Amino acid sequence: MSKLQAFIDTTNDRDRKMPITLNNPLIPGLLAVAIFTGCQADRGTEATALTDKVQSTPAEAPVTLDAEAETHRLTEWLDARYEEQLQFSPMQLSYLGRKELYDQIDDMSEAAEARRLAWMEKTVADLKKHFHYDKLTQEGKNSYDIWHFQFEQARAAEPFKRHGYIFEQMGGSQSQLPNFLLNFHKVDTIEDMQAYIARIGGISRAINQLLERAELAAKAGIRPPRFAFEGAIEQSSKLIDGAPFKNGDDAPLWAGAKGKIAALLEAGKINQKQADKLTADARRALETQFLPAYKTLISWLKEDMQKASAQPQGASSLPDGPAFYNQRLANTTTTKLTADEIHNIGLKEVARIRGEMETIKEQVGFKGSLQEFFTFIREDKQFYYPNTDMGRQSYLNDSKAFLNDISTRLPEYFGLLPKAELVVKRVESFREQDGGAQHYYPGTPDGTRPGVYYAHLSDMSAYSTTDMETVAYHEGNPGHHMQISIAQELEGIPLFRTQAHFTVYSEGWALYSEKLAKEMGAYEDPYNLFGHLTAEMWRAIRLVVDTGMHAKGWSEEQAVEYFLENSAIPETAVRSEVRRYLVWPGQATAYKIGMLKIQELRRQAEEQLGDKFDIRGFHDTVLGGGALPIPVLESRVARWVKSVQGA
Incomplete structure (x- = not known):
């Protein structure tokens, strides 16, 4: 039994009560699209536990003794189903760089959504009927599980299909x-x-x-x-x-x-x-x-x-709001963590990071409290570009320089490297927001369109120079661009997995990458290192603030006040962030939860392997299967550890 299946069994009853939404760059509930507005919007495809045991095999299912052959047959079948799925979405075809149905826009009606769900249900029935789970390779079992996983996401989403806000200020x-x-x-x-x-x-x-x-x-x-x-x-x-x-x-x-x-x-x-x-x-x-x-x-x-x-x-103020929010947490984190547990993890992380911030404050010789240091970072003009076109161009140029430098160090930490080009651009004027979150859009699998790191630059007072280095690593390399590009370029797995997206994985990896960059020699300026801690604090605060507003009755102003008390982030950006959490319940919790899990898996591997631990092997294991829900990622790393131990 796979670790994912064990997770399925233990969460079966609970998850029947907590539907989720598939994600699309437009509205929840439509066909899943692997566009990562990540930090945008990121509204990635989110995960919940499967509600059925997928390992059972009907008597009429053909049995193939050769696991490789059975897995190859499954891959071909899944590729055919994925092609059918793509035909529901002319827009997704375009995102992938294809020109079929090029004159069409997706059908956004509830009726179309119901047709897609019915199609997905039939594919899962056929999957169970025609494939022998126990005769698949482990990678084949992962593919089987994830396809079934995504159907469960869509089926569980149906009762909440009207809860996602369609027209809003972030990714409406x-x-x-x-x-x-x-x-x-x-x-x-x-x-x-x-x-x-x-x-x-x-x-x-x-x-x-x-x-x-x-x-x-x-x-x-x-x-x-x-x-x-x-x-x-x-x-x-x-x-x-x-x-x-x-x-x-x-x-x-x-x-x-x-x-x-x-x-x-x-x-x-x-x-x-x-x-x-x-x-x-x-x-x-x-x-x-x-x-x-x-x-x-x-x-x-x-x-x-x-x-x-x-x-x-x-x-929680919405009809069926508490159940809706609980499900949002379940699907964004792919864990069983409750709102209270996530809130408390956030409080502990905030306290830990404050201690590291105190160390930097003392290192630069600042005389005053940490709160006063926050004010200094937030208000001193030396930490901001001019609010001019020249200042905006300087932000873009310096971000490119950070990314160019870190890219030269990637081969020391990764065997798998992205082929796709990365560019840095300003957000288009009609959707640019003061203090809006910087974000990433993937390129095409064939590399004809590069990945893009987008920056909101309408108000330069919203972006401290101390933060920009870590943001570049998060959105670019070794963060989103690297992870998503590698996933799209993978061979030997079903195509749908190269486009899969689980928020806790993708955002967890990007946040892990920010800290990894320090290990790689980044943040030579202590103020930029403080900016890195500010960014990590930002994600820890999210655990507290998101659960505070959606489960504990916090007001918008309470959330803003907590943010400002514990970070040096400019108030314009803070208010934009808090409003983002209000329209995307639960999404912001995935970052820190995912990062902590990847760090935990690395610590365990280091302890178990000792001198045999290889950082390149660990990173290639995490990235080499595409985006995964946490239970599958845990199993994948555990298998790698065993293989190294047996070598």
């Missing part, structure tokens, strides 16, 4: 849909541009479908805090501000369309007559489809906002 659909078209719809031919124009209409249809879902949620008493409405209204308004809708600078999608058409013309792939027609068609789609959809959305948001609480409340 109103900004993510246009962002998809601008950044992930590549135009190489006239047909690609025609598909871009068709997708403008598709976005308009999707916004109308999502609005219907938001209206149903509101009728059930589920609506986000008022600030989320305000953010969604602001972002939506920016998308229809300017040409071709009114006088002024070009609106984002209009600028995108004109730029793509101009590039085709310059490359000689279209003539002027074709360019004129494409331009006219794009204008027509924006004016007759996109504009009405967004005007209707903004109107409804303004009206419904009046019914939203001006004093934000946690998830």
Whole structure:
């Protein structure tokens, strides 16, 4: 019996009561997408325990004595099912760099979600019928378990399909849909541009479908805090501000369309007559489809906002809120930790990190309390770039320099290295937020689109220079870019696993990477080392604040006050963070829980292997199977330890 299956058995009854949501870059409950807005939004695909024993094999299932052959057969079957799954999501195909269904946007309706769930249920029934679990290799068993795992996620999510906030200030659909078209719809031919124009209409249809879902949620008493409405209204308004809708600078999608058409013309792939027609068609789609959809959305948001609480409340205030929040914790951490347990882990971590911060304070010779040192770091101008275009460019340039330097040291700590390119960019103006979380978007598996580390730079006073080094390692290498790129480049496992995403794993790895960077020789400046501790403290505070607001009745101001008392993070960023936790219940707890688990697994391996412990082997083991829920990761590392012991 695998460790995952043991976890299944012990959590069976509990998890039937706590549904979860699959994640999509747009709204919970849709087809899983491995876009990591990580720190964004990161709303990664989240995990819960399976509710059935998956190792049982029906009598009619064919038995293959050769485990490798049976596993190969399973891999081929899973690849075929994954291809079917992709056909539900034209957008996911585009994220992967493919151009099938290139003129379409996903069906965002509840009916479409139900059809996907029914399809997933049938695949699991077929999986159990046609494959002999005990005759698979261990890697094959992992693939079997994870496929079944993801179905259980979707099935358990169904009762809570209206609990996820669709339109909000962080990763709301109103900004993510246009962002998809601008950044992930590549135009190489006239047909690609025609598909871009068709997708403008598709976005308009999707916004109308999502609005219907938001209206149903509101009728059930589920609506986000008022600030989320305000953010969604602001972002939506920016998308229809300017040409071709009114006088002024070009609106984002209009600028995108004109730029793509101009590039085709310059490359000689279209003539002027074709360019004129494409331009006219794009204008027509924006004016007759996109504009009405967004005007209707903004109107409804303004009206419904009046019914939203001006004093934000946690998830427990929603209908079935406590059960919903418990499930969010279960699926984001893939553990059985309760809100109280997570809260207490956070308190202990905050106390530990404060001690390390005191050491740095003394090292730099600061005379005063730690709280006064926080104020000094938060307010002294030496720790901030100018709030100018030159200051913003300096932030990007210095982030690139940190990443270039750490990349030269990677071979000493990793055998597996990413092939994909990494770039650092500023967030697009229509979705940029003061103090918004820096985040990462993966590249394509074939490397034609690089991974991108995005930085919000509209207010440079929100980002201390002391923090930027550790953020670069988290979002880039050896963090998200490295982990996700390696996963996408893996061979010998089913394709769906190269795109799988479990928040506790991906965010746990990225946070582990921040500390690993110190081991690799980073943070030569003691203030940057303090910034690293600030970032770790940030994630420890999340355990306290997230559970505080969603399970213990804390107010937004209580959360902000606790944050400021225990970190040097600028208040603008603190308030943005607290509001992020309010609209994404439980997500922020995954970072520290995942990091602590990876650190625990490493300590255990070091103790068990002694002189045989190899850091490259450990890291390759953690990264070499793609993103995994905690029980599977534990089993994978345990097997590696045994193999080294027996060598």
